[in-house]
């Protein structure tokens with residue numbers, strides 16, 4: 001069935017809208033621009049956030065030889081677990097989250113972190129700023145490193161400085177939909193100058209130019225520019241979403257169906273860097289407006305009994321690609337999704353499962369402890385887009401449907 005004009009489809013996250021003139025980029029230095037805007041050391045640029053993590057792990061493996069485990073939040077992007085495939089013999093140990101939030105559970109982390117631990121991944125999930133200080137106190141004892149996964153948090157501030165600087169290494173993602181985009185890309189850095197240099201060296205060694213991947217990503221970036229608008233998204237996001245849901249494939253519906261063979265390692269081309277460098281000029285204002293919009297809507301959501309919104313603790317100012325919330329139970333969450341998932345209003349689920357639920361991930365998992373709070377995000381969580389195209393009227397519709405689902 002073809003609709004014309006197509007219905008409006010709000011994207012699930014607040015990606016920075018592209019402009020045609022970005023594509024004419026003849027100059028611009030993305031690494032320097034990011035370093036200036038975020039006040040971070042000159043970052044290495046990679047082909048993806050996952051590639052940034054792989055490079056970080058390889059550098060740490062050289063510095064902390066013999067350590068074989070990576071502790072990660074049990075509820076996170078499956079790509080971070082698949083990264084260890086490229087860093088043998090590394091394996092993944094899932095750690096539970098603190099109740100109702102995205103911090104690692106400090107008690108469980110302390111019991112999991114030992115002399116085998118290479119690094120702990122502290123993830124600023126949903127743009128929220130996770131507690132790095134508590135994790136640092138634990139890793140310091142075990143001699144392990146901290147990598148801050150800020151894939152969803154470019155622009156987020158922790159005690160007034162960019163996320164990614166408290167830990168040993170930090171990275172951002174520039175995948176489609178994650179704010180600033182190069183179709184796929186990553187930003188990798190360390191506040192330790194020597195370690196930062198080592199990251200740059202490892203990138204030069206491991207990430208070589210690939211013409212085929214560069215062409216493919218360039219076409220995807222043009223496609224983003226053409227289709228990333230409310231009616232264009234119906235074709236590239238709305239229709240595939242509905243098709244996946246109608247065959248009951250929830251993992252495909254949210255795009256969690258990652259495989260090792262879809263993780264290429266190559267450099268980030270200079271044309272795409274220039275395109276993003278042009279768009280970067282609009283990012284600070286975009287994130288600021290996003291923050292104001294989200295905080296107003298979070299306040300409305302918090303008035304609804306039964307809804308628990310994931311927010312930042314004092315001293316932390318995250319970004320708002322979407323609003324992550326918990327319904328009281330699985331039944332009310334599923335009822336809400338029944339009326340909202342195909343509404344075109346930008347409501348979706350973040351990751352469908354905990355890491356243990358993905359067949360591609362399980363070969364790399366080392367059994368740890370149970371993770372009930374991570375499980376709660378999978379069974380009770382949902383996300384509301386913070387795209388500027390989601391109007392107040394649309395948001396009011398979402399609010400009413402959430403209230404109806406609560407009964």
Ligand SMILES: *Cc1c(COP(=O)(O)O)cnc(C)c1O
Pocket residue numbers: 048049050051076077079080123125149151152173174175184185186
């Ligand atoms: C998207 C994401 C990644 C991976 O980034 P890519 O650029 O897609 O490889 C890692 N961690 C989290 C939390 C993510 O959301």
